[in-house]
Amino acid sequence: MMQKPSIPKGTRDFSPEEMAKRNYIFDTIREVYKLYGFRQIETPSMENLSTLMGKYGEEGDKLLFKILNSGDVLADFSAEELLEKNSLKFASKACEKGLRYDLTVPFARYVVMHRNEISFPFKRFQIQPVWRADRPQKGRYREFFQCDADIVGSDSLINEVELLQIADTVFTRFGIRVSIKLNNRKILTGMAEIIGQPDKIVDITVAIDKLDKIGLEKVNEELASKGIPQDAIAKLQPIILLQGTNREKLDTLKSVLKDSETGLKGVEELEFIVNTLALTPLKSELEIDLTLARGLSYYTGAIIEVKALDVQIGSITGGGRYDNLTGIFGLPNVSGVGISFGADRIFDVLNQLDLYPKDSMAGTQILFVNFGEKETAYILPQIARLRQAGIATEIYPENAKMKKQMSYADSNKIPYVAIVGEDEMSEGKITLKNMDSGEQQKVTIEECLNLLG
Structure with a gap:
């Protein structure tokens, strides 16, 4: 029996109509990035695992897709090693490469490798797919696109301000109502310090980042399971629920963080961002959210997350400052800050809210019916003129029955059909049929250009 074709869970096919919608998303984000002076780069789909491992925390490392080395991989293992059936040990030896988990770490690697070719501050954007070995669910995919913008080589908080303005501009253009949430890693560090648990900062941030998903009681249970005393957990409550x-x-x-120098520095940074944004207020809601941690271990300053207000879905944009990331690759003291739009989730939000503009779905504007060789020879120069004028034009490739050709135009939502027979050729005109109204009129090619242009 022939195997039924399928695709891996957490991945999707996209039809021409869906690709038109996706390109609208990519083009909108690309235009806004360029508006703010960002330039585009690309990096390989796969990276060396040594580049990726240890950059996303323990939970992130588990979600890396690892690529089996080519050739006879088993030849490198002894019989004893194979009998151990230790999957982690096997992967560490059998896999030297992995699919990228995000675009930020590869970008940091890019900056270090090309540091002599770029000038700082370096503003780049990147629109490419990433892969995560996550459990597929609504709004969460194993393969999805990210649309990143990052600035490296500048400590200025003006960069954070502009990234928030970019997020606001993009979602305003999409017509999506969002809440832009803002926090600072230094404040989270200060919280850990004032409750006497500075060494538990990662456990605390990972737990409180789940507040929206699992609720306060479960967060407190997770904190306790990490060895954080009940009195320290109690001190956290008024801060988490501020x-x-x-x-x-x-x-x-x-007032709360007055005894934490680091915490107060975080408050100062947030205050600058909020005050500066007040000069040119955002159209979207901006909220300081102390539960926002985003789990990724490389954030050191501002943390940004955007959530749609009218659709139940996870974060659709996120980012933050990561002062120490390039230091991991041998280039210390290069500060960076970035933002990433989750194109696949934005795609779902726009679909649910039906916010795509009609012109974003436009395809072929006019189809020429094929009656045979003589007619084709006459209309090909006309088609060339239409295309030169920027009008998307097709000719049906075969001399098929009229019903079949009309059905093709209808199924592909082509608004006009051009019919050219003996009469039209003798008059130097074409019969233009409006597929919506059914109306037909004879026009010259110039009149057709004016009508469709």
Whole structure:
């Protein structure tokens, strides 16, 4: 029996209509990035595992897709090693490469390798797929596109301000109502310090980052399971659940974190960003959210996350500052900050809210019916003129029945069909049929150009 074709879970095929929608997303984001002075690069789909491992925390490392070395991999293993059936040990020896988990770490690697060719600050954007060995669920895929913008070589918080403005501009153009959430890793560090658990900063941030998903009780249980005392957990509660306006939150944090130099530095950075954005207010809601941690171990300053307000889905954009990332690759003291749009989740949000503009779905504008060789010889120069004018034009490739050709135009949502027979050729015209209204009129090629142009 022939095997039924399928694709891996967590991946998707995209039809021409869906690709038109995706290209609308990519083009919109690309235009905004260019508006802010970013330039595009690309990096390979696969990286050396040594580049990827250890950059995303323990949980992230588990989600890396590893690529089996080519050739006779088993020849490098002894019989004893194979009998151990130790999958982690096997992978470490049998896999030297992996699919990229995100675009930020490969970008850091790119900066280090090309540091003599680029000038700082370096503003780049990158639109490419990434892969994660995650459990597929609604809004979470194993293969998905990211649309990143990063600035390296500058400590200025103006960069954070502009990235937030970029997010606001993109979602305003899409017509998606969002909440832009903002935090600072230094504040999280300060929280750990004031409760007497500075060495538990990773455990604390990983746990509180799940507040929206699992609730306060489960977060507290996870904190306790990591060895954090109940009195320390109790001290965290008013900070985690802090309410009020952004200004009220900042004022409260200044008081709560008064004994943490690092924490106060984080508050100062947040205050600068909020005050600077007030000069040209965002159209979207901006909220300081102290539960925002984003789990990734390389964030050192601002943390950014964007959530759609009208659709139940996870984060659709995220980012932050990662001062020490390039140091891992031998280039210390290069500060970086970036943002990443989750194109696949944005695709789902736009679909659910039906926010795609009609012109983003436009394809072929006019189809010429094929009656045979003589007619084809007459219309090919006309088709060339239309295409030169930027009008998407097709000719049906075969001399098929009229019904079949009309059906093709209808199924592909082509708005106009051009019919050229003996009468039209003798008059130097074409019969143009509007597929929506059914109306037909004889026009010259110039009149056709004016009508469709």
